Amino acid sequence: MIVPKGDTEKQAFLRDKSIKQGDDKPNVYIQKILAKLKPKSKLVDLGCGTAHIIEKLARRYENALYTGLDISEAMINLARNNTQGLTNIELVQGDGLELPFQSSEFDIVINRLADYSLADVYRILKKCGYFIEYGLGPDSDREIIEFFPDRCEEESFFFPEDPVNWKKEVTEKINELAFCNIKIEDYKCKDYYKNKEEIMDLIEMVPLLKDFDRKKNSEKINELVEKYTEEQGIAITWHYYILEAMKL
Ligand SMILES: C[S@@+](CC[C@H](N)C(=O)[O-])C[C@H]1O[C@@H](n2cnc3c(N)ncnc32)[C@H](O)[C@@H]1O
Numbered sequence: 061m062i063v064p065k066g067d068t069e070k071q072a073f074l075r076d077k078s079i080k081q082g083d084d085k086p087n088v089y090i091q092k093i094l095a096k097l098k099p100k101s102k103l104v105d106l107g108c109g110t111a112h113i114i115e116k117l118a119r120r121y122e123n124a125l126y127t128g129l130d131i132s133e134a135m136i137n138l139a140r141n142n143t144q145g146l147t148n149i150e151l152v153q154g155d156g157l158e159l160p161f162q163s164s165e166f167d168i169v170i171n172r173l174a175d176y177s178l179a180d181v182y183r184i185l186k187k188c189g190y191f192i193e194y195g196l197g198p199d200s201d202r203e204i205i206e207f208f209p210d211r212c213e214e215e216s217f218f219f220p221e222d223p224v225n226w227k228k229e230v231t232e233k234i235n236e237l238a239f240c241n242i243k244i245e246d247y248k249c250k251d252y253y254k255n256k257e258e259i260m261d262l263i264e265m266v267p268l269l270k271d272f273d274r275k276k277n278s279e280k281i282n283e284l285v286e287k288y289t290e291e292q293g294i295a296i297t298w299h300y301y302i303l304e305a306m307k308l
Contacts, residue, residue, distance in 0.1 A: 065131055065132070067109070067132045072110065072135045074261050074265035075110055076110045076138050076142075077261075078261070078262075079110060079112045085251075085300070086112070086113055086194065089192070092304065093117060094117065094120060097123075097124050099124070100123065101125070101168060102124070102125045102166045102168075103117070103124055103127070103166060103167065103170065104127040104161065104165075105126070106156040106159070106171045106181070107130055107131075107174020107175060107176065108128030108174075109139070109174070110135060110139055110142055111138075111139035111142050113170065114126040114127075114128050115149070118143070124148065125150075126148055126149045127151075127152060127161075128143075128149065128150070128151045128152070129151075130154075130174075131153065131154065132153075133153060136152075139151050156175045156180075157175055157176065158177065159180040159181075161184045162184070163183050164184070164185070164186045164187070165184050165186070166184050167186055167189045167190070168190050168192065169184060170192045170194075171192075171193045172194040173195065173196065178233055178237065189307050190306055191305045191307070192302065193303040194302055195300065196217060196218045196300055197248070197300055198218065198219070198220050198299065200217070200299040200300065202297050202299075203287075204259070204284065205268075206284075207284045208268075208269050208277075211270045211272070212270070216266045216267060227244050230244060230301060231244055238307065239305035239307055239308065242304070242305045243303070243304045244304075245301065245302055246299065246301040246302075247300055249298050250295040250296065250297060250298070251297075252290070252293030252295055252296075253296060254294075255285075255294075256281050256282065256285050258294075259284065259285065260281060262296070
């Protein structure tokens, strides 16, 4: 039996809203995955959330088979709505730390910002199959962390021990298993938020901070908005990496 955890209904709603408002951050990631797909490839997205990644893949490349796994019932319900009519997608409620799949079942395993077990990823990948991970770089959301340094929800974030050589830390875990062709690239951009409400939605969606309270923390958010407002909106750094590795 699955112990209910993962994103709550509110988080799921906020993430779905943010993605549908035109969050195009995963574009590079999607291109990298598309480059690896072949006819009849089997791909699984661990912690698929609202299923926006596999939904885009399934529309652009119809010849592969896609599975989305997420532990949250709220997310799986949203994912079902978002992928209606796509017969090449299967959705599973399950735990990324204990994958309910057979060994050597998939050609590609992908993960974007969700919990998983790397040993299990290795187990379910076929020989020469690819693992493609989208994770956070150390500068992500740094403007928010600057205002709430002690309240950061470390579980939702990657805090490297060495902020300069952090890529080494990310690839170390991969090097412990028999992977080759390991590649990591990082990307940085600014996201522009229209108003204070959108910044607070972002904080609650991740969640970025411990014990965040929209009323109690209102003043601090005002200060942040004042400091980081530019012509296009409130500028918040988005820093991510894409890691690719092939199972030997
Ligand atoms: C930050 S969201 C990312 C969702 C999606 N990958 C995306 O890029 O939009 C994290 C997701 O991981 C799910 N999750 C958290 N812990 C999990 C676990 N142990 N197994 C599977 N999914 C998990 C959450 O329910 C949530 O949908």
